[in-house]
Amino acid sequence: MNKKVLLSVFGAVFALVCCEYDLGYKEIWPPQEDFAPDPVITKIVPDSASGGVVTLKIIGRNFDPNPSLNYVCFDNVVCEVLESSDTSITVNRPIGYYSDSTEVKVVVSKAKTIPEFGPYKMEPGVVNIGGGLGEVYSFAVSKGEDIYYHKVSDKKVYRYRTGEGEVEFGSMDKKSSCMRFHPSGKLLIQRSNYKYVYYIDTTGGEAQKFFRLPDRASYFDIGENGIYYFGGTKGLLVVSEDGSIKLETGYYVDDEVTAVRVFDDYVYVATNNDTVVVFRNEIIGEDSVSAPEPYLYRANMGKLSDVVVNDMTFSEDGVLFLVVDGDFPILLVKEEGVEPLYEGILEGDAIRIFWGNGMYLYYARSAGEDSGIYRVIAGREGAPYYGRD
Template identity: 30%
Template structure:
């Protein structure tokens, strides 16, 4: 009996095994798996970069061309050194990025999540958008207010309570003219024969320092306007050699080289002033502060040196708020106007089509700009006010900040 049962069990087991083999052999589908390996592409490769060698860190849009990229921005990473860039757009062959806020020589590398390896390295240089130029970090004694450049790109800076210092292009500073009775100058310009002109903002006089002052010659009065209630805060030269002077008065004053002067009615507080030639017409641009708002106006200067009718150029208060002040202005050669203000992001640009914005927002420190001047090359400079802790403790020196603009400024007249 046991032998019969064992024989039956063997037969049944054999039949079940044969059936299983049959069904497995007839199936066309692969056995499902819990592991699903990712799809991969070739290793990313950089073939070119535009601009090809140098860009301004955190400012310039950089285009990287190559292969084995992805149109899905979330799958791509671009590194400048060890810092990731901000990817603006992506395709399988091209990436447009803004670099991180770093500077120096470094490698660009591209990573694609669908690839197991980084791209080749591309040698690149990032220059800083802005950096403190003068004085040295931690120097709380030298506090620049107004400044100008000579033709050799030396800076002449009025340092509060000290006088005028000459600063070479490599940052070496020496006393040029010791202070007289003033706290500082609110505006400075070079005139003919290397004479340096300046004003205090609280007086009706214009002062001069002769060329090659040598660190011992103090400034002296060149001309004093009347009545004594006149306050001159800003000066500027035009292509005819005339000096223009203005402040919190009821007029703008034209002063000739023989010290004769005339007034042109203008009932505003002029907080900034610059001459610029636009399409063949010479204009005097001014920041005109009224009782409740500030507007940039421009006045044509005719061949006789007379001012024409003012015209509104840009409504600053309507765009940025009546509580903010324009402290200085300058132009790029392409006609873009730059304003030094007390806005949290202090430099405003105004394009020729009147579009506008904040220069290097998020890069420049949030501290008011007192004055702004273009050097002889592609760098724009401004004075950033001293920064203190909320407790009043000194934090960061008042400094001349150097900004890389990759374009030149408009000419200054008088030199």
């Protein structure tokens, strides 16, 4: 085994020892003549891991420019090193670990000292909102980061606000399947497999009929042009709230649409199709869309090819997030393939997803006593919801 490999193995083993146990000293013994300069941590950017932040930068000196020769621990948890230079190390924080007083350590291969920095505050990576809100039909997150949700247990609509908790906001005595916000601030609610969109005004109350659709639908989104795109058992519908546009496209009538999301001048449509999981249609003017084009084939999903998509959304940088049945609740669709988000940390049986106004992602679980709405740090912002944003 050559010297470089020996040093790498030594660094990895020492990093594990450093992170798992309190050694009681900060120098390697016995001393050697070819040690690297002592590494120093001067600060971490940002100054706390909060607000949905995932990627952190450790600033200092005498780090190794080779990322694989730096080992970073948050207390006893080793994290992923993304890149490094002599003066900085960029890492992804541990998602499943948090503390108000974390000690951050850096082990640099061939260096004889282990610098520490702290206390450093890290928020939880996953939060069960309100300690468990119960099973919901649908939910949405407002511009002020309030969560509105339609409960299965009593068919009432509630608002959850940080510092205030849960308050009753309104009611809808039928099952809902999708929520969005209207530019006026109204909460829009789609009754499951029905011909009407409902709304609750900004002051709350009982849900009222808003406008009629040309056929039944369960899911919808609003385009930048103010036009609505609906889907369900009757294919893709294009509708304006004033009734001047009521287009039945004829697309997806042989498949059930399970989610609709508008992003970057396209309508993305998830279906139960045996071959294609997600299609997209280009938005052409106000009253038309192009023919469907496949966006995600099941054959390209590997072991995840048999999932049922219950909802979807996009990050601002164009990554598609799918909410699915099963053990891996959120899937990321990237150019290089499909992968679970935070595998082994997020719990499954997800039914709905919604992005907050910053770097928090929310998803609803239908999982017995664990049902509720969960907030997840995403490390990136979501694409606009045009009714809300």
